[in-house]
Every structure is written in C-alpha cells, then in structure tokens.
Amino acid sequence: MSYRYLLRQTLIYMAVLTLALWVLIPILLIGISAFTPRQELYLWPKSIIPSHFSLETMRFFLGAHGVVRSLLNSVKVAVLTLTFTLAVGAPAGYAVARFFFRGREAFRLGILITRMFPTALLAVPLAVTFIRWGLYDTLVGVALIHTAMALPFAVIITTGIFMGVPKDLEEAAMTLGCSRFGAFARVALPLALPGLAAAAMFTFVISWNEVFAAAILTVRNRTLPAHIITTIQASPLDFRFAGGFFMILPALLFMFLIRRYLFHMWGGATAER
Amino acid sequence: MGTDTLLPYWLLLPTLIFIGVFFLMPLFKAVGLAFYGKDGFTLAYFEKMISDVRFFDALKFTFLFAITIVPLQVVTALAMALLLNSGFRGSRFFLYIFALPLGIADLAAGLIWLSIFTHRGFLNSILYALGIIDRPIHYLSYQNINYTFLSVVAAEHWRATAIVMVILVAGLQMISKDYLEAAEVLGARGWKKIWYVILPLLKPSLQSALIIRTIFALQTFAVVLALAGQITPVLAGEAYFWQFLYRNPHVASAYAVLLMVISIAMTWVYLRYLRSRTEVIRE
Numbered sequence: 001m002s003y004r005y006l007l008r009q010t011l012i013y014m015a016v017l018t019l020a021l022w023v024l025i026p027i028l029l030i031g032i033s034a035f036t037p038r039q040e041l042y043l044w045p046k047s048i049i050p051s052h053f054s055l056e057t058m059r060f061f062l063g064a065h066g067v068v069r070s071l072l073n074s075v076k077v078a079v080l081t082l083t084f085t086l087a088v089g090a091p092a093g094y095a096v097a098r099f100f101f102r103g104r105e106a107f108r109l110g111i112l113i114t115r116m117f118p119t120a121l122l123a124v125p126l127a128v129t130f131i132r133w134g135l136y137d138t139l140v141g142v143a144l145i146h147t148a149m150a151l152p153f154a155v156i157i158t159t160g161i162f163m164g165v166p167k168d169l170e171e172a173a174m175t176l177g178c179s180r181f182g183a184f185a186r187v188a189l190p191l192a193l194p195g196l197a198a199a200a201m202f203t204f205v206i207s208w209n210e211v212f213a214a215a216i217l218t219v220r221n222r223t224l225p226a227h228i229i230t231t232i233q234a235s236p237l238d239f240r241f242a243g244g245f246f247m248i249l250p251a252l253l254f255m256f257l258i259r260r261y262l263f264h265m266w267g268g269a270t271a272e273r
Numbered sequence: 274m275g276t277d278t279l280l281p282y283w284l285l286l287p288t289l290i291f292i293g294v295f296f297l298m299p300l301f302k303a304v305g306l307a308f309y310g311k312d313g314f315t316l317a318y319f320e321k322m323i324s325d326v327r328f329f330d331a332l333k334f335t336f337l338f339a340i341t342i343v344p345l346q347v348v349t350a351l352a353m354a355l356l357l358n359s360g361f362r363g364s365r366f367f368l369y370i371f372a373l374p375l376g377i378a379d380l381a382a383g384l385i386w387l388s389i390f391t392h393r394g395f396l397n398s399i400l401y402a403l404g405i406i407d408r409p410i411h412y413l414s415y416q417n418i419n420y421t422f423l424s425v426v427a428a429e430h431w432r433a434t435a436i437v438m439v440i441l442v443a444g445l446q447m448i449s450k451d452y453l454e455a456a457e458v459l460g461a462r463g464w465k466k467i468w469y470v471i472l473p474l475l476k477p478s479l480q481s482a483l484i485i486r487t488i489f490a491l492q493t494f495a496v497v498l499a500l501a502g503q504i505t506p507v508l509a510g511e512a513y514f515w516q517f518l519y520r521n522p523h524v525a526s527a528y529a530v531l532l533m534v535i536s537i538a539m540t541w542v543y544l545r546y547l548r549s550r551t552e553v554i555r556e
Contacts, residue, residue, distance in 0.1 A: 012361050019353055020370045026431060027373070029395050030385040044409060046398045088287040095284035107285060114296050115485070116536055118492050120512040120529035122295065125302035128522050148295035155288060180280070209378030211495045212509070216516050225380050229498060230517075237391060240499070244384025248377050255376035259369045262439055 027248070034058060034245035038238045061242030064235075070227035071246075073139055074208055077223055080143035081207035082200045085150045086158075090196065093158025094184075098167065115152045122148060123213035130217060137219045145217060146207040153206065154199060161195035162188065198261035201254040208250060300533075306526035318523040322511075322531075325524075331506040335535075337422070338497075338507065339490040342429045346486055347479070349430070350437035355467060358445045368442065374435040383499025386428035387413075390420075390500065413501060421501045428496050433489065437482045444478025445471070480547045487543070488536045508532055 033041065036050040038057055061067060096104060126145055127136065135141035165188050173183040211225035218226055228235075228243045235243075255262075307318055322328055353371050357364045374382070389395045390412045397409040412420040448471065456470040472479075494509035503510075512528035515521050 009361065012356060012359055015352070016356050016361070016364075016367050019349075019356075020367055022431070023370055023373055023435075026385045026389065027377075030388055033388040042393060044393050045401045046393050048395060048398055048402070088291050091284040092288035095281040099281040101278070101281040104281075110292070111288075114292060116488050116540060117296060117300070118488075118509065118529060118532040118536060120492070120509055120525070121303050121533050122299045124512060124516050124522055124525045124529050125299040125306060126295070127516065128306065129298070129302065145295065148291060151288065151291060205376050209376075209381070211378065211380045212513060216513065225378060225495075228384075229380055229495060232499065233502065237387075240384050241388050244381045244388070247381040248385075251376035251378065251381075252373060255373060256369070259372065262372055262375070 027252075030241060030245050030248070033238075033241035041238050041241070057238045057242050058245075061239055061246065064239060066222070066227055066231075067224075067243075070222045070224045073221055074223040074225070077139050077143045077146060077214070078204045078207040080140065081146040081150060082203040084143060084147040085154045085203045086196065086200055088147065089151050089154030090158045090199075092155045093160075094162045094188075096155070096159045097162035098170075111152050111155050119149065119210075119212045123216045126213075127216050136217065137221050139221055142214050142217050142221075142223060143207070145213045146210055149210065149213070150203045150206045154203060157199045157202065158192075158196065161192050161199065164195065165191045195261060198258040201258050202261075205251050205254050209247070303526040303529050303533075306523050307530045310523065318527045322524050322527045325511070327503075327506045327511060331508050331511045334422070334497075334505045335491055335493070335508045338425065338429070338493050338505075339487055341426050342433075342490050342493075343483065343486050345426070345430045346434045346437050347482065349434045350441050350482070353434070353438045354441035354445055355471070357442060371438055372435050374432050375439065377432055378495070379429075379432060379493070380495035380499055382428050382432035383496040386424060386431070386496075387500055390424040390427075413504065415504055418504060421504045424500050425493075425497050425505060428500060429490070429493060432496070433486065437486055440478055440482040440485070441475065444475050447478075448474045476547065480543060483547070484540050484543050487539050491532060491535055491539070508535075 032048075032050065034057055035053045035055070036057065037052065037054040038060065040046065040050050041057075092107075095101075096108060122145060126141075130136040130138075130141045135144070169187050169191070170183040173187045174180065178186060209225065210223075211229050214223045214226040215229050222230065224243070224247060228240070228247070232240065308314055308316070310317060357368050357371070377385075387394070392409050392411055392413075396412070397406065400406045401409070410420070411417055412424050414421065452470060452474060453466070456466050461470055492509045493507055494513060497505060497507050497510055498513075508528055509532060512525045512532070515528060516525035
C-alpha cells in the first residue's frame with residue numbers, strides 16, 4: 001500500500017516538474033538571449049550559456065530609435081486604460097453584485113458576448129472613426145480601445161469582488177446613519193480595495209500586451225508592442241529578443257503580485273456559464 | 274425608493290454607453306465598410322479579399338492552427354489541473370508557475386520562441402551539441418513550412434494553456450466533495466473516477482474554456498508574425514496588412530467580418546454539440 005502511494009507521489013512530482021520546466025525554460029532562454037553579447041547570438045555553433053553576460057544587447061535596444069518613447073507611451077496608455085476601465089466598469093460590477101433588477105441577466109450575457117468580438121472588428125472601423133474624431137494616432141485613442149477590450153473582464157471581476165463583500169455590512173452602516181453612498185465609500189470600498197487593485201493590475205497587463213489595435217491606430221505615437229511589430233521585419237535578432245524580454249518583465253511582476261486573485265477572476269468568469 | 278430602483282441602471286449607464294460606442298458602432302461600421310463603397314452596396318471588397326493570392330492559405334492556416342492548438346491546450350491544461358487537484362505538497366506553488374504565461378503577450382511569446390527556433394537559436398544549438406545535426410536547420414522558412422507551422426503551434430500551446438488551466442482548476446474547485454466521496458464509496462477510483470465523475474461534472478468549464486480558446490485561436494496574429502512572418506498567413510494578419518500596409522479599410526473590414534462570422538459559428542457549434550452531450554449525461 002505505502003509502496004503504491006510512494007510510486008504515485010513520485011509519478012505526480014515527475015509530471016508536475018516536467019510541466020513546470022516546460023513553462024519556465026522558454027522564459028529563462030529569452031532572459032539569456034537578452035543578456036548575451038550581441039556577436040555571440042550570431043555565432044555557429046552557439047553555446048547555450050554565453051561566455052559572459054553583457055548589457056550590450058539591452059543597451060542597444062533601449063538606445064534604438066523610438067524605443068524609450070514607445071515604452072513611455074505604453075505606460076501612459078496602460079495607466080489611462082486602467083483608470084477608464086475601473087471608472088466605467090466598477091460601478092456596473094457593483095450594480096450586478098448588489099441589485100436584482102430587470103435586465104440583469106441580459107446585461108451579464110451581453111458582457112460575455114462582447115468578449116467574443118475579434119479585435120480586428122473593433123480596431124479597423126475605429127481607425128476610420130478616430131481619424132474623423134481627431135483621436136487617430138493619440139494615446140487616448142489607444143487607451144479607449146484598450147478600455148473596450150478590458151471592460152468585459154473588469155465588469156466580471158468587479159462583480160466577483162463586490163459579491164465577496166457582505167451586503168449586511170453595508171446595510172448595517174446604513175441603519176447606523178450612513179447614506180447609500182456613504183455606506184459604499186466607508187464600508188464596501190475599503191474592503192474591496194485589494195481586489196480592485198488586482199483588477200487594475202490585470203487591466204494594466206491587458207493594455208501593456210495588446211498589439212493589434214495599438215499598431216493599427218497609431219503612426220508616430222506607438223506603444224512598445226506596436227513599435228516592435230511594425231519594425232519587426234527590419235530589426236536585428238538581438239533587438240527582437242531584448243524587446244521580448246522587456247515586454248514580459250512587468251507582466252510577470254504583476255501576475256506574481258495578483259496571483260491570489262487569478263481564481264476570483266476566472267472562477268467568477270466561469271461560474272456564469 | 275424611486276432612486277433606489279433606478280440606481281442600478283445609472284451604475285450600468287457608463288458601461289452601456291461604452292459598449293454602444295466601442296462595440297456596437299464598430300460592428301455596424303465594419304459591416305458598412307465591408308459591403309458599401311462609393312456607389313452603394315457592393316460585394317467588390319469580398320471579391321477582392323477572396324481573389325487575393327493569400328486568402329485561401331490564410332483561411333486554411335487559421336483553421337489548422339485552431340484545430341491543432343486548442344485540443345493540445347485542453348489536454349495539457351486538464352493534465353495540469355488534475356495533477357494540481359490531487360493535492361500534493363507544494364501544489365499551490367506549482368499552480369502559480371503554471372499560471373505564469375497568463376501575463377505574457379502573444380507578441381512576446383512569439384519572440385521568446387523565436388530565440389528557440391531561429392536559424393542559430395537554442396534548438397539548433399542543442400541538437401548540434403547532442404550530435405544530432407551538424408548544420409543548422411531552417412525551421413522558419415518557406416522550404417520547411419511544416420516546421421514553421423509546428424513552431425507557431427509550440428509557441429501558442431505554451432502561451433495560452435495557462436488560461437485553460439485556470440478555468441479548469443476553478444471548475445474543479447466547484448465540484449462538490451459529496452460527489453467525489455460518493456464515487457469513492459461506490460468504488461470509482463483513479464482513472465475511473467476522473468472519467469466517469471470528474472470529467473462530466475467539469476463539462477461547463479470545459480465548454481467555456483473551449484469557446485474562449487477557439488475564438489482567440491482564430492485571431493492568432495502576433496505569434497505568427499513574430500515567428501513565421503508571412504510564411505503561414507492567417508486571417509487576422511491579413512486584416513492587419515490590408516489596414517496597415519495597403520490602407521484599405523474596406524477589405525480589412527471584410528476580413529474582420531469574416532472572423533466574426535466564423536467565431537459566432539464555432540461558438541454555436543460548441544454550445545449545441547456540448548450541450549446535447551451534457552443532457553445525455555444528466556439523464
């Protein structure tokens with residue numbers, strides 16, 4: 001019996017370790033590539049571990065025309081996006097979590113359906129519209145379409161977050177003399193804050209990673225992914241590796257910070273189907 | 274009281290306006306751009322799309338990618354979720370590791386796997402070090418289109434399995450312990466328990482994972498561009514080139530509308546096919 005148990009545990013750990021290595025090794029490899037001296041990247045045969053680690057590739061990437069600017073643009077767009085998304089989506093999430101009203105289920109279904117829209121279907125016509133509105137090639141324009149893409153997630157996530165805040169607490173605050181808004185601001189909001197922060201980071205990552213719409217809606221004011229993809233055919237390998245490495249850094253950091261909330265988000269998303 | 278019944282609608286209003294302006298309006302506008310030219314209704318843009326030399330290749334590869342990648346992801350994610358669910362020590366730690374690619378952009382994933390599959394990349398270097406090859410293989414070239422295809426599959430499989438895994442883990446957590454205990458009492462253990470008890474109960478999660486992944490797999494774009502350039506064209510990539518390079522929003526919209534129609538059709542197929550199966554199981 002204990003022999004079978006031991007065998008089972010060994011098999012489980014071997015399978016889990018294999019899968020973990022499959023996830024981690026590519027991330028490690030891009031890290032190695034980004035810190036390999038430039039000329040060694042083009043050697044054949046190339047050693048897997050470089051002779052020494054160097055900042056040359058990263059320096060070349062950051063010094064390349066347009067990179068720092070596009071990096072700053074990416075940060076600005078992502079911050080605008082998370083502001084817009086929470087401002088628009090969180091009230092809706094609160095409404096769905098707290099009230100039973102006519103059309104509630106229809107609204108939730110509608111939100112799920114918007115997730116099925118191909119990005120191309122939003123970005124191509126909006127490029128035409130944005131030219132007319134003066135939003136083409138602006139960071140606000142990109143942030144608006146990123147908000148549209150992040151909004152369904154934000155509504156679903158914030159619904160889950162506010163459902164996790166007991167309604168009784170707010171009602172108790174109201175019987176003790178708080179107004180409806182006061183009860184929300186003093187009781188529900190502080191309790192929901194960590195969850196909302198996680199939702200904000202998730203939104204940041206959605207925007208930071210988005211490439212199709214950002215590339216189509218900009219010419220000079222490109223975000224980092226848009227800059228990389230529009231110059232990809234002409235840029236050397238070391239530039240591309242450094243770019244890939246740079247793109248995943250904040251994303252991995254944020255995902256690590258919000259790891260506890262991942263299941264709130266996706267658990268909530270699936271509970272509705 | 275009157276304000277309290279209206280309050281939820283006020284809270285929904287910003288979202289509804291946003292959906293109207295940034296989903297419904299582009300939807301109608303895209304259909305308009307795809308079907309209306311200077312002289313009114315026309316199928317000219319669709320004809321232009323279909324008569325393009327790359328169109329059928331793009332259609333073919335889009336479907337080939339989706340039907341290769343999605344089952345691979347579901348099987349891998351299911352293995353991950355069931356392993357994590359077996360509750361070994363440190364499962365939480367591995368859960369976070371498995372979830373890491375959630376934060377990685379499709380473009381970044383393409384670039385990561387480019388460092389592996391490129392001419393003088395890690396794969397060729399390892400094969401050379403092992404003495405399997407003596408000259409680098411061009412995985413990403415028109416001569417080796419099958420390798421190119423598999424490279425994109427490897428990258429997408431790696432990147433987007435995490436989302437399926439998270440959905441399935443969440444689904445597993447919702448399965449009532451009573452069912453599992455009852456199954457064990459009745460003698461279902463190991464594979465039997467997984468096959469006859471867990472999988473049927475996991476069907477709703479599998480369904481949403483399949484729908485979400487298929488829809489996004491049909492839109493595969495940046496991974497393909499980063500790894501394969503134009504060797505394996507895809508529909509979303511064609512929409513991008515028609516808009517970005519050829520400055521033709523009409524044909525780009527035709528591609529976008531086609532993608533939408535395919536997405537809706539696939540969702541319908543899943544809902545219909547998987548639902549009938551679940552009902553059989555419930556009986």
